[in-house]
Amino acid sequence: MTRKVRIKGYSLVLCSLALAATLTGQKAFAEPVASREYQIKAAFLYNFIKFADWPKEKVADPNAPVIIGILGKDPFQDAFGPLQEKEAKDGKVVIQRFEGFVELEKAGQKKKDQPHPKSQDIQKCHLLFVCPSENERVSDIIASVKGRDILTVADTQGFLEAGGIINFVTEEKKIRFEINAVAAKQAKIVIRSQLLRLAKRVIRGDGNEGK
């Protein structure tokens, strides 16, 4: 191999290193680890925040970020990466992950009738996504956040009936959602009409359901 070619090659490598050293960046470049389904759901959660209003006392501090809590085995992986550049309700959106009830009980770190060790942090969340790993403890989880003005979301059959507020469903390979307006009202969260209009199903109270 000619010396010329090798020198050219090394110069190219050094230039690239110099270029890389001067630049800043964020997430990884290759296709994200999260499945496509959860990338889309992550974007839905961001939109739910935009179309829901919390009581004044929950959003009193204008400098406090909007907190999305993920409870359980996290299927979102790095899907929330783009949120670093986004805002909602005039503030940053941050993600907080919590070990699930099922995990903690399996590991012996929590008994069934005990609260979550991080329950105080969970109660600061504006939106709490209950991961599929927590399916069997959905009722307990909803009960534990009752009265804390938290928008509970899941993708579990029967979530609305258990008292959850928004549930994802998949229909014809596309994501849809259904809303329990009664549970939202009990949580003092106002779901805007734009969101209600797009829901596949809305539980409105007195057993009334509709689109």
Place this chain on the structure above:
Amino acid sequence: MFIKKTLLAQKFGFVLMLLLVFRFSGQLSAQQQDPNKHKDFFDMSLEQLMDVEVISASRQAQKIGELSVPVSVITAEDIHYSGLTNIPEILQFTPGMDVVQIDRNRFAVGVRGLHDFISDRTLTLVNGRIADSPLFGGSEFYRLPVLLEDIERIEVVRGPGGAAWGANAFTGVINIITKKPQDTLGGFASTRVSEFGDTYTHLRWAQKDGKWTWRTSAGYENYKSSDDAGAGAYRSTVPALNPLMGFNSFSAQDSWQKLRSDSEAIYDYSDTTRMSFGLGYCHGEGGDYEFGGYYPMDRAWNETARPYTRLEHDFGNDRSGYLQWFGNFASTDAPSVATYASAENDIEGQLNFKLGDRHALSTGGNFRFIRLNVEPQSPRQIVFLNEPYDDQLAGLFAIDRWTASDRLTLEGQIRGEWYSETQTDWSTRLTGLYAVDEQKDHTLRLSFAKAFRSPLASLRETQTTRVSLAPLGLPGLWAFNVLPAGDLVNEETWALEAGYTGRLAEGVTLRADTYYQRFEKMIGYLTIPDPLPLPRPRAIFQAANIDGADSWGIELELAKETKRGRFSAWYAYNDLETDEPGQSMRSYAPAKHKVGLRGRLFLNNGWVFNANYRYADTTIATGAQTTLIDADLIHRLDLTVAKVFASGKGEVMVGVSDLFNETEGPNSAIGQWTAHDVPGRTFFCNLALRF
């Protein structure tokens, strides 16, 4: 003229990249409102999000433990961070894969051994469509019209897979699955340059327009010869014939230039009906290679076109099906081997439905018409008797996956195949899957499989003579002779397999697969005794079903995935013993011990560090009289460091492949009497942009 075109293309590629950088940097803050251009779901409105189709990737994670065969998956991320530009090099870091590099363009690739450049025991598919040579068999990766950043994943199936994937999936299947247009919306550009001046450039655009979604990719690849890259030292396995071959004049001519394009369009007629169309094209030009002692050192070229059209329909009530036509059209001029053209047309259909709650069934079939036209351009090229060939094959299959209980699943696959030129035969796979626990975190698998391999035209119908003995006073006689084969029957195999897949802890998985495989009627090359009383006997070969072999082994893989990265370690023991000592199998045996380590770390501020390590024992060439050279053991380490910039829209990567070795080889292929080494350690850098 061609050289000028090459330089022009290189300069064009570099200028284009500069223009893209400047264009991009001037528009960093621009926000596109057109949802068709939005790759970022967070920029979409609720209505737009509700229009996006979900492909459940969780299907893959669940599938691994529930499949009836051991499968390893190479993801798009694995491919991207490897920094490599050819599929065989990427495959070698997978458990059970045997890969030997012959020159810069050709590799011997096989699952659990039996690999050679033209070995026909591993089936290669692109999106489920056959991609092997209809003339020689073998996975022609060098001419596939697939660009690496368009690959969503590569599934490597270990074991006989004929029942599910079609005939001739003898030791395994490599299925290359490309990304759907809707997963690649927007633009992508990348270019890679190595220290030797090799380049690999890829441009892609994908768009959604109403019911249409389409993607088009184009790429140009140029790599230098082994000589130019500091390797190229030749070795002969028949030194006594060197003067007759002109060995001293041999030089590595394995520089190649390839132009590839791959386009796909999907039309969503309705929620239940979809049509897709695609066309892949590859044109390559480069140097030829020595074969049977004959090496004209001339230019070679090949051209491949792979169109397809497919109609899918969901009938509802868990019933769905598809109809598909695909074509595989190829022309090749390899001066030292053959000049030929092939045309494959395949029509296939499949219906999926449920019987009750517990049986998921699939049934279908295909018909393939193969035309092979061989036109020798010189008397030394291989002669194919009785050409042109019109081969036909037809297959029918049925699969039943029976959920016998919450924990026990039984799967049966059966396929029958009729070949016009050889024999009708059948394949099957019977599998039991048992979930040890309620959560199905731990699964045991037990399988029996049978498959066959039909002898292709290159085995049935060829003859050749090379390396004239006239300088030795023996005019009309040749040192290298291949006689027409006698009657050849199908090679056959059956296998017993057992496996375990388990999620040991959060993000930690363990897979263990063990097998015993029996081969019968394996086709090799018999050495025919020279009937003439010459002072030095000629090499006279004839293909024949010689005898069988036993193969056995185990593959273990432990993987851990965290938010920060993923790590895996694997070990494979793959052994093979032929029935007869020194029996020819037209291939290498598997490297007995293989080890792999893979690690990827996502650091702060967009830095990503990736390392791939592989060890493989010496790979033994089967056949006492073979001209194959045992391939040396391999210690290979590849490293890359990548850094994103501009909010993830750009990335710079630097890396080194094969850090430990200045050169590799020399490794030969069946029929070759000489081989040369290839460059090992290679530094490179890559620039990629999304817009």
